[in-house]
Amino acid sequence: MIRVNNLIKDYGQRRALCGLTFHAQQGEVVGFLGPNGAGKTTTMRILTGYMPPTEGEAIVAGYDVVSESLEVRKRVGYLPETVPLYNDMVVFDYLKFMADLRHLPDAEERVEEALELVGMIERANGYIGNLSKGMRQRVGLAQALLHRPEVLILDEPTIGLDPNQVVEIRNLIRELGKERTVLLSTHILSEAQQICDRVIIINKGQIIAEDTPENLQARLLGAKRVMIQVRGEADDVLPQIQAIPGVRQAVVNLDGTIEFEFLPTQDVRPRVARAIIEAGHELLEMRTISMSLEEIFLELTKDNAGLPM
């Protein structure tokens, strides 16, 4: 449903996206988690046909976002981060206008259906300018749902809402995500964990981690990262380390050192050391290092210190 390959976006001299690659299946709710300035909005604007990437390719609902932009836009529902709306319009008229731009044959019923879904039907005749932040958010969401899109792209859908509204919107998104593809962005870790089937963590225009919320949780709560150095070719040693149960994400770094992770419940370090020696290699160094993921999460959770993880 969404396939992104090596996406790069430059704003003038400044590189906002440095080669993103990810995908999302139908019926999957994928969360884009990252601090402000990570590149979430930029990615979403490219996926919705608002602006083209500098390099790379993005396929949404089977169409290329650059060469088949109109086809993509027909099939995508988008809630921009700033929730732009016409304040001098009545809610119903605004949605009817957007429905007409999409050539919906039963525009008025669709507007009512969307308003019903977001629980705003009783405000249909009010002016948008008089709505609270939470209501604006819901009108924006209704706009994104008008044409029953295959793909929903929601940029920080719960930002600025009060806790009750947040719960409502999250439930709605989960519901919508059952048969659609939903890509949503957030800078709140707990939100990503609650709503998403899969979380992509991005920072400074790069994907740092991609996993299910459960695995991310485990990695966060205690996964330890270890660096080891052996005499000789690291590539020869790698398969033996990878074969040890409990060793995760073992890789050879450019400088010839090896890195892997393990959960604290299962300290694999002695077994790794033994395996290296038994295989006839010499172990020069082994030490735990701080995970870059942890640093990102410190950054991420700094603004939301009060929220439960």
Added chain:
Amino acid sequence: MRNIWTIAKREYNHFFISPIAYLVAFAILLVLGIIFALVIYSSSQNVFFGSVPDIRPITGSFAFLLVLSTPALTMRLLADENRMGTMELLLTAPVRDIELIVGKWLGSFLFMLTIIAITLVYPIVLNALVRPGIDQGLMITAYLGLILVAASFLSIGVGISALFSNQVAAFFATLAVLITLWWLVGFPANYVQTGADIFRYLDLQTHFYDSLSVGKINLTDLVYFFSLIALGLFVGTLSIDIRRWR
């Protein structure tokens, strides 16, 4: 095509809740009303000398009023979408950039047509007051000229509005371009040796006051106005495109 109509309709309706649009309509009708009263008064003084009042003072001043009023109608059209961020909605809806620009222009054009239609009261009343009536052929070409001038000005205004996020800036930039077309571009024609024809051709006043306003329909004038309309719409579309690629 359908999108153009949807966008035009919204803009047209929006003018009716816009104080600036009412101000523009009121100012035009007031000034033309005063001129109309003067025409009636002066012709009633001269009635024994057999002078037939003509509508050129009305259509002529109307064309001049368009220079000042069309920028006020168009300044908001795209600059405000840029400022409020609603451009993001329009550019992620399945609407072509050109449809958006043409729709905005058409909405303002239809509103201006409405004002122009109301001003028809003046020549119609004049026609009823005098015998044997006014020169109707002249009236039709003059009004055709007014419509073409308005359409061109609005197109330029829409194109320039797309370049800005600030409607005041869009207003003054449009006004500057219209003043150039109206007064300034013709000046060099009197002083330069080569290319004088080009400056004379670019001068908007000649295409109105020397032709349509006096009952002549020339192909060159029509081409001139249609080129201006196309140019404004092109600039608008291009500017959206540039914003995307930035």
